[in-house]
Each structure stands twice: as C-alpha cells, then as structure tokens.
Amino acid sequence: MREALAADAVLELFATADAIERHPELTADAAEISEKDAAALSETVTPQGLVAVCRLPRPTLADVAESSPRLLAVLVEPNDPGNAGTIIRTADAAGADAVVLDGGVDAFNGKAVRASAGSVFHLPIVEGPAADVCALRGVTTLAATGSGARSIDELAADGTLSGPTAWLFGSEAHGLPADVLARADHAVRVPIYGRAESLNLAAAAAICLYASARAQRGRS
Amino acid sequence: MREALAADAVLELFATADAIERHPELTADAAEISEKDAAALSETVTPQGLVAVCRLPRPTLADVAESSPRLLAVLVEPNDPGNAGTIIRTADAAGADAVVLDGGVDAFNGKAVRASAGSVFHLPIVEGPAADVCALRGVTTLAATGSGARSIDELAADGTLSGPTAWLFGSEAHGLPADVLARADHAVRVPIYGRAESLNLAAAAAICLYASARAQRGRS
Incomplete structure (x- = not known):
C-alpha cells in the first residue's frame, strides 16, 4: 500500500x-x-x-525502447502469479529497466502484487509479445532454458552480458515456446553441477538477472 | 516418488x-x-x-565434515516449507555437498519435498545448529543479510568465494538471529541496484550459491 501511494497510483x-x-x-x-x-x-x-482502487501504470514497449534499456526481463506465458511477482521483485532489485509480460497471469493480480513486495510499482510493467522484444535494435535476447547451447558463464566471460540484454523466461510447466526460442539470439543454460534436473524458475531468473547486473557494472 | 525409489529410501x-x-x-x-x-x-x-513409507536419510554434521565439504547451505529456522524445498533444490543444482537445517520446518515435510523436486533425496540433509557449522575448520561462513558489510561481488573478487564455504540463510520473516550473525566470518549482502527493498529469500540464496559454485570452478 505504501508502495502504491508512493507511486501515486492510488485513486481511492x-x-x-x-x-x-x-x-x-x-x-x-x-x-x-x-x-x-x-x-x-x-x-x-x-x-x-x-x-x-489503483490506476494501473501501463507503459508500452515503444516507451521502454525509447529509454535505451540495458536490462529487460520478459515473462512468456507465466502461469503462476507468485513466481511472476517474485521475478518482478528480482528484476527490480537487479536494476532492470522494465518487465515485459507476454500473456499468462496479470502482474497486477493480488497474489503477484504481494509476491513482488511492491516492485510492480517500481519499474514499468509492459504487456506485449516477446517477438517485439526480439526485434529491438541493439538489445541481445537471451532465452533461458535448461537445454541452452551456451552456458551463462561463457556469455559473462565473452562480454555478451555486458551489453544491453533482454532475458526471456518461460513458464515453470512448459518452458519457452519454440518460436520464441528460435527468435532469441542465444539459448542459455544455467549450469547444473549437482543431481537436480533443473532449477526453480524464479531461482534461475535470479541467477540470470544478477549475472547481467554484475557484468554490466564491470564485475563479471 | 521416482527420486525416492532411486535413492533406495522407500520402505513400503x-x-x-x-x-x-x-x-x-x-x-x-x-x-x-x-x-x-x-x-x-x-x-x-x-x-x-x-x-x-520412506526411510529418512539422516547423516550428521560430523559425517559431512569428514567429507571435506566445499559448499554448504545452512537454513536457520526456515518457516516456509516451499522456500526451504526450493533452496534445497538450488543447493543441489549448485553442487552443494549438504544442506544443514537448524530448527524450523522439516525438510521431509510434504510441501518441502515437492518444492525440492526430489533434491531432498540427492544430497545429505543434516539437522544441527548453525553454531556447529561456524566451528568447522577450513570452512568460511557467510551470513546472507541485506545489511551485510561486504558485497558478494567483493568476496568473489578477493577470492573468498573460491574456498570451502558455508552460506547461512535466515527466515524470510526474521532474517538470521544475532548470535548466528556474530559467529559468521562475514555478513554478506547481495547488492540492490533498483528500488526493491530486498530480495525474496530463495532468489537471494540462488544468487549466493551460484556465485560460490562459479568461483570454486574458476569462473568468477
């Protein structure tokens, strides 16, 4: 509530x-x-x-593109509002310029707002297709997927993460759709060193977004 | 169930x-x-x-210490079984040698087991006081806390994360108790670059555990 008031989003x-x-x-x-x-x-x-009663801030992807974003988080058909809110919170903490939602849950769903701990009011939440993000000039698009050909550590080492970057995350259940994977510049995996088959989506997103934040600040 | 059977934990x-x-x-x-x-x-x-009906594998901290662990995750009074299970899954993925639980929820609680996606059967889950972990020779103990004096990036850069490390995580609601903070070698923060006040516990744990995994493999 404090966050919504601070963002001047409260109508009544x-x-x-x-x-x-x-x-x-x-x-x-x-x-x-x-x-x-x-x-x-x-x-x-x-x-x-x-x-x-809040006014929903709804900037467009064109607004975000004009601001020359350096870090974007794109959620493609997220199906769990808690996960979506947690990733929005992490994107905010990592200094992302915006979060893009392509289908799935509403970021202003009550459960997502609570999981975001107010972050839905801190950075632009844009609705739009992941394909439009992939078409942005000067932004490298990274599809996070357990089967990615490139490891996130390689991309940190070769400087890819230091430039403007959009991370694409699929749903916990289905991952990223094939057409989004095909459009992204790289399919990227977080390496699994132990016996787990995969990471929880919000955990993987935290590792990816912070790897970019660190690389962009020259600390990779 | 597949994981429990593979771990030979099923009695009936x-x-x-x-x-x-x-x-x-x-x-x-x-x-x-x-x-x-x-x-x-x-x-x-x-x-x-x-x-x-499963047999609960219950190794002791002494068993873990004998194996010269390089990476441990310690949960101090975790109060959310979903968060605890997610952190166990992340610790497994990051190649941790064991998870230590000091009080709080039971790792074999049904909700924690499901959130762990089988990882509770992949690596030793030990019950014991965080103070005993802080007393282990040759293991640097890092207390994860938003108010930590050292940034995780500093510890990656100065080589601290490359050695044997135990990360201490408190509960989402209360953080780490003062006596655990006092015993740890360093109080460590994940830097917040945006406007979020803090990170979700499982997201912070993912960033910390993977920073160690990367540093220990010479990729910091």
Whole structure:
C-alpha cells in the first residue's frame, strides 16, 4: 500500500477505523469502511483493513525502447502469479529497466502484487509479445532454458552480458515456446553441477538477472 | 516418488489400481489400495495414487565434515516449507555437498519435498545448529543479510568465494538471529541496484550459491 501511494497510483482509499488508527500517515485521505466491507473487498484471508482502487501504470514497449534499456526481463506465458511477482521483485532489485509480460497471469493480480513486495510499482510493467522484444535494435535476447547451447558463464566471460540484454523466461510447466526460442539470439543454460534436473524458475531468473547486473557494472 | 525409489529410501509402497496401470515401472512391489485410502493417506489435494513409507536419510554434521565439504547451505529456522524445498533444490543444482537445517520446518515435510523436486533425496540433509557449522575448520561462513558489510561481488573478487564455504540463510520473516550473525566470518549482502527493498529469500540464496559454485570452478 505504501508502495502504491508512493507511486501515486492510488485513486481511492478505503480503511477500517482500526486501520486508520494504526496507519494515520497512510490514511489521511481514506474513506472509513466497516471491517465486514473491508473483508468483502479484500482478496486475502487476513485483510489489513486498507483497500485501494489503483490506476494501473501501463507503459508500452515503444516507451521502454525509447529509454535505451540495458536490462529487460520478459515473462512468456507465466502461469503462476507468485513466481511472476517474485521475478518482478528480482528484476527490480537487479536494476532492470522494465518487465515485459507476454500473456499468462496479470502482474497486477493480488497474489503477484504481494509476491513482488511492491516492485510492480517500481519499474514499468509492459504487456506485449516477446517477438517485439526480439526485434529491438541493439538489445541481445537471451532465452533461458535448461537445454541452452551456451552456458551463462561463457556469455559473462565473452562480454555478451555486458551489453544491453533482454532475458526471456518461460513458464515453470512448459518452458519457452519454440518460436520464441528460435527468435532469441542465444539459448542459455544455467549450469547444473549437482543431481537436480533443473532449477526453480524464479531461482534461475535470479541467477540470470544478477549475472547481467554484475557484468554490466564491470564485475563479471 | 521416482527420486525416492532411486535413492533406495522407500520402505513400503501403496498404489491405487489406476496408478499401477499408469506407472508399472514404479509399482512392481506396491500393495494395492483403494482411491479413498490413497486420498486419506496423502497430503495433497489431487493425490497421484502412489503413497510411500520412506526411510529418512539422516547423516550428521560430523559425517559431512569428514567429507571435506566445499559448499554448504545452512537454513536457520526456515518457516516456509516451499522456500526451504526450493533452496534445497538450488543447493543441489549448485553442487552443494549438504544442506544443514537448524530448527524450523522439516525438510521431509510434504510441501518441502515437492518444492525440492526430489533434491531432498540427492544430497545429505543434516539437522544441527548453525553454531556447529561456524566451528568447522577450513570452512568460511557467510551470513546472507541485506545489511551485510561486504558485497558478494567483493568476496568473489578477493577470492573468498573460491574456498570451502558455508552460506547461512535466515527466515524470510526474521532474517538470521544475532548470535548466528556474530559467529559468521562475514555478513554478506547481495547488492540492490533498483528500488526493491530486498530480495525474496530463495532468489537471494540462488544468487549466493551460484556465485560460490562459479568461483570454486574458476569462473568468477
């Protein structure tokens, strides 16, 4: 809520008497509602007594392209709002310029917003096809896939990660669609040193996004 | 189930007629049970029709210490079985020698086992105090904390991550206890480049464990 207010995204705010007492700094402009109404409006099992109607910031990929982005995270048909929110949080932490969602869950789904810990309000969340990201000039597109021909360590060593980069992530269940894999500049794997068959999607995304962040700051 | 059988951890296996038909390769030694009994025995909402009684592999920290470990993940009072299982899966993928649990959730909790994608059967899962890990000779202990004085990139650059290392992770809610922070050789932060206040625990653990895996293989 604090993040949504800071981002000037809140159109209307409703709060219970209890929430107004607990958070006077947030609720100066709130309309008071009953506990029952707050529970009915809220999606969570233990509502906080604060419900906001928010304006969804919806920049386009063209807006993002104009800003000469250096790091993008692209989620292709993400099917788990918790994973999507966690990756948005990690992209924010890694200093990404935007997150692009191609289908799948809505980043402003309540569960995704909570998993993002407010990061959906920190960086542009764009809806659009991964193919349009692959068509951006000057941005190397890296498809994260367990079967990638290139290891992420090779790409860090050869300087690929130091330039403007968009990472493409598929869903936990299905990975990236074949047409997206075909369009990307490289199919990239995180090496598996032990006996696990694969990494959890959000864990793999954290390793990829931070490898880029480090390389772009000359610390690879 | 496949992982548990491969690890020779299954003492008794029960399967529905349907599961026996679908998975003949797994159910040669299974006792047939009804769908109703399978549902009653299973924890999940949509049971697979296969229920096993498993022997829990429980090596001690002394066993692990004897094997001259190079990479350990230590979870101190983890409170989310999904996060714990995901970190065990990542530790396995990063080639860790063992995972140590100091309190908190049980790694063999059904939800943790599923989040680990079988990794709880791939590497030793040890129960014991983090203080004992900090007392191991020749192992540098790194406490992962957002307020750490050292950045993980510094430790990669100065060679610290190239030696035998144990990473200590606290709970998502409370972080690491003060006494564990005090015993560790370094308090280490993953740098935040954007506006996120922190990383999700499993994402931070993935970045830390893979930084060590890369450094130990001469790819830092």
